[in-house]
Each structure stands twice: as C-alpha cells, then as structure tokens.
Amino acid sequence: MNTPATMSVDTEIQLIVAGDPAVTAEACTPDLADGPWVFDALPMPSYGPGASMADPIPAEAPRQGQLPEEYKTASKDELDARIRAAKETLGDRVVVLGHFYQRDEVVQYADFVGDSFQLANAALTVPQAEAIVFCGVHFMAETADILAKPSQSVILPNSRPAARWPTWPTSTPLKEAWAQLQEFYETEPDAEGRVPLIPVTYMNSSAALRGFCGRNGGIVCTSSNAATVLEWAFERGQRVLFFPDQHLGRNTAKAMGVPLERMPMWNPRKPLGGSTVDELVDAQVILWHGFCSVHKRFSVAQIEKARAAHPDVRVIVHPECPMPVVDAADAAGSTDFIVKAIQAAPAGSTFAIGTEINLVQRLANEYPQHTIFCLDDVICPCSTMYRIHPGYLAWVLEELVAGRVVNQITVGDDVAVPARVALERMLAARP
Numbered sequence: 112m113n114t115p116a117t118m119s120v121d122t123e124i125q126l127i128v129a130g131d132p133a134v135t136a137e138a139c140t141p142d143l144a145d146g147p148w149v150f151d152a153l154p155m156p157s158y159g160p161g162a163s164m165a166d167p168i169p170a171e172a173p174r175q176g177q178l179p180e181e182y183k184t185a186s187k188d189e190l191d192a193r194i195r196a197a198k199e200t201l202g203d204r205v206v207v208l209g210h211f212y213q214r215d216e217v218v219q220y221a222d223f224v225g226d227s228f229q230l231a232n233a234a235l236t237v238p239q240a241e242a243i244v245f246c247g248v249h250f251m252a253e254t255a256d257i258l259a260k261p262s263q264s265v266i267l268p269n270s271r272p273a274a275r276w277p278t279w280p281t282s283t284p285l286k287e288a289w290a291q292l293q294e295f296y297e298t299e300p301d302a303e304g305r306v307p308l309i310p311v312t313y314m315n316s317s318a319a320l321r322g323f324c325g326r327n328g329g330i331v332c333t334s335s336n337a338a339t340v341l342e343w344a345f346e347r348g349q350r351v352l353f354f355p356d357q358h359l360g361r362n363t364a365k366a367m368g369v370p371l372e373r374m375p376m377w378n379p380r381k382p383l384g385g386s387t388v389d390e391l392v393d394a395q396v397i398l399w400h401g402f403c404s405v406h407k408r409f410s411v412a413q414i415e416k417a418r419a420a421h422p423d424v425r426v427i428v429h430p431e432c433p434m435p436v437v438d439a440a441d442a443a444g445s446t447d448f449i450v451k452a453i454q455a456a457p458a459g460s461t462f463a464i465g466t467e468i469n470l471v472q473r474l475a476n477e478y479p480q481h482t483i484f485c486l487d488d489v490i491c492p493c494s495t496m497y498r499i500h501p502g503y504l505a506w507v508l509e510e511l512v513a514g515r516v517v518n519q520i521t522v523g524d525d526v527a528v529p530a531r532v533a534l535e536r537m538l539a540a541r542p
C-alpha cells in the first residue's frame with residue numbers, strides 16, 4: 112500500500128507497464144503509458160475553443176492543432192531544454208499554471224501550482240503576461256479566460272476533450288431538466304420571497320453551466336465554500352438543483368443537516384429525473400447524476416485496510432468521494448484543506464489520502480517527515496489531467512516564441528458575462 116514516493120507517477124506507470132520487477136504496484140490501464148497523442152489520433156471530433164464538454168461541436172469550430180511529430184519523439188532531456196529555453200525567451204510575457212493533479216514532469220515548469228480557483232486568481236497577479244498557459248483541464252482554462260484581460264490569451268496545451276466524463280451535464284440536458292422542474296414547481300416565490308428552485312454549480316464545470324447559473328439566479332461553489340453557498344441558496348430558494356457532482360452536493364448538504372430522503376437524484380435519462388412526485392415535492396437539494404471518476408474509486412474497504420496496517424493513520428478524503436467514504440474518513444476537504452492539514456501535522460504523522468495520485472505522491476515527497484500514501488493501491492491518475500505531456504507544453508511555448516497562439520481557449524460574452532455574475536455571487540456570499 113505504502114509505495115515509496117521516490118519516483119513520479121509517470122515514471123512508475125512506465126515501469127509497471129514495462130514489467131519492471133522492482134515495482135509491485137498496478138496501474139488501472141496500460142494505456143496510460145502511451146503518449147496522449149495516441150488517444151488524440153482516435154477518430155473523434157476535436158474540441159473547439161469556447162466549447163464545453165460534450166456540447167455539439169459546430170462544423171465551423173476551430174480544431175485543435177495536431178502535435179508535430181518532433182515533440183512526440185523528443186527525449187525528456189531535449190524537451191526539458193526546449194521548454195526552459197522558450198520560457199526564458201518569453202520571460203514575463205508568459206505565465207505557466209500547473210494544477211495539483213498534473214504530472215510532476217509538467218508541474219516542474221509551472222510558475223504557480225494550485226487548485227483551479229487558486230490558479231485562476233494567480234493569473235490575475237500577472238497582468239503583464241500576454242499568454243496564460245493553463246496546465247489543467249478545459250473548464251479551468253475557461254475560468255482563466257473569463258477572468259483574464261481581453262489582451263491575454265489562455266492556452267490549454269492539449270485541448271482535445273477526454274471521453275470519460277459521461278455524466279457531466281452539458282448545457283443541453285441541463286436546460287431540459289430545468290424546463291421540466293420549472294413546470295413541476297410553482298413558478299411564484301413563497302411567502303418569504305424564496306423562489307422555487309436555485310441552480311448551484313460546482314466551479315469544476317464548464318463555463319456554459321456557470322453561465323446558466325448566472326442567467327437563472329444561481330451561483331457557483333468550490334469544494335471549500337460549498338456549505339456557505341448552499342446557505343446563500345437556501346435563503347433565496349425553497350430548494351436547490353446542485354450539479355454536476357452529486358457527491359459534493361450530498362456530502363455538503365448532509366453535513367448541514369439536510370436529510371438524505373430530501374436529496375433525490377436527477378438522472379436526465381429518466382422521466383422526472385427518476386424521482387417520484389412526492390420526492391420532488393419534498394426535495395431540498397436535487398442532485399445531478401454526475402461524479403468525478405477519480406474520486407469515485409475510493410472505498411470504505413480501502414480505509415479499513417489503511418487503518419488495519421497503520422492504527423494511527425489519519426484518513427483525509429476529498430468531498431467528491433462517495434458519502435460512505437467521507438463518513439468513514441477522519442476528515443474531508445478540498446485539496447487546499449488536505450495540503451494545510453499535512454503542513455500543520457507534527458512530524459511522524461501518518462496520512463492516507465483520498466484524492467488524485469499525482470498530488471498525493473508529490474506531498475509524500477515534499478513532506479518526508481510524515482508517512483503519506485494514497486488510499487487506492489492502484490496507480491490511476493486523472494486521465495484528463497494526464498493528457499498534458501511535456502511535449503505539448505514545449506510545442507505551445509515554442510509556438511508563442513514564433514508569434515503564434517495555438518490551442519487557445521476563449522469564452523464568448525454570451526457565456527462569460529452571466530458566468531461572471533454567478534462567480535461574483537459566490538465571492539460575495541459570506542458564512
């Protein structure tokens with residue numbers, strides 16, 4: 112269970128797939144050892160700037176440029192030299208942001224490392240940068256573009272969409288659900304002036320969803336402030352439609368005292384979302400049928416195994432984990448919460464962490480005074496984050512040196528303006 116954290120996740124995966132007997136861990140799929148360009152070459156449409164996950168792709172939408180062959184075949188040392196040289200040439204004209212869940216081979220070049228909201232705010236501190244290279248996922252780059260100055264370009268080094276977010280609502284199913292719910296509930300506010308339904312979206316969602324919330328009296332939340340945001344919504348609405356991550360919604364509302372029977376799930380493939388009329392009438396939080404594939408892997412059995420092996424272990428999990436896992440853990444919180452808990456612990460502490468493996472192994476390396484390991488024995492990084500390889504970073508930086516912007520993410524005003532409204536409501540919400 113306690114993999115010695117002396118190598119990066121990527122190195123470990125390469126050794127596992129090569130059958131190196133020195134590495135005993137398993138990887139969840141051997142595909143991870145391939146360059147992401149192998150996946151990118153599959154015959155599926157690419158994703159244009161400003162699009163949202165699984166939204167229909169307009170025929171005229173710009174397509175991601177193909178990574179030139181030289182970046183696929185370059186050695187690690189060559190890519191390292193090229194990335195450093197390009198960054199030096201660009202100087203403060205570029206800022207590179209690295210999400211906590213990125214592989215170490217990319218994070219090492221980041222000017223700022225953090226969660227999605229921290230990175231979007233970090234970008235605001237470098238207004239002189241002409242380009243913001245966001246090593247994360249699509250919706251994070253959208254946030255950066257919404258907050259960026261018009262003169263700044265936001266670049267996602269590999270902007271091809273991942274195929275593994277099947278239950279993430281696109282704007283179209285959400286609009287259909289919203290229309291059904293509007294029809295179901297009375298449209299007039301109650302005696303206290305509370306409207307029937309308030310939409311609340313997690314920051315980790317496409318700009319289209321955040322724009323939807325802004326247009327419909329709703330709000331955005333992060334994993335750190337979800338309870339504050341739900342309080343805000345309960346003051347203004349009789350109930351909440353929470354999306355896309357059911358687990359964050361359920362864990363947060365349960366901790367606030369909302370009974371589970373008042374949290375029906377909305378499955379867009381079923382009539383009335385799969386709930387009965389009575390369940391919807393009584394609902395306080397309607398949970399969208401979505402989840403994060405990384406955090407869904409954690410289980411109570413893993414926690415029991417960690418406790419058996421390390422009786423003094425402190426188990427901390429992310430609130431995107433399923434409710435039984437959060438209930439069995441010692442604490443649940445955002446990536447920032449996890450990092451701070453480790454920083455504050457006395458030397459010699461033992462932690463089992465339920466979040467993305469790249470962050471966990473990096474923390475294990477950064478805090479050798481503790482024993483830190485991932486709850487999941489299997490090496491299974493976020494496949495969407497993993498799509499960014501140093502080859503893509505070298506490519507977009509060298510293109511910038513040549514005066515060309517590739518893989519730019521832009522969000523049109525029709526989405527950006529209401530998305531900003533939902534974000535401003537969140538920033539103004541106070542506990």
Ligand code: SF4
Nearest residue numbers: 248403404405493495
């Ligand atoms: S799959 Fe989970 S960890 Fe990966 S980007 Fe999506 S929400 Fe984040």
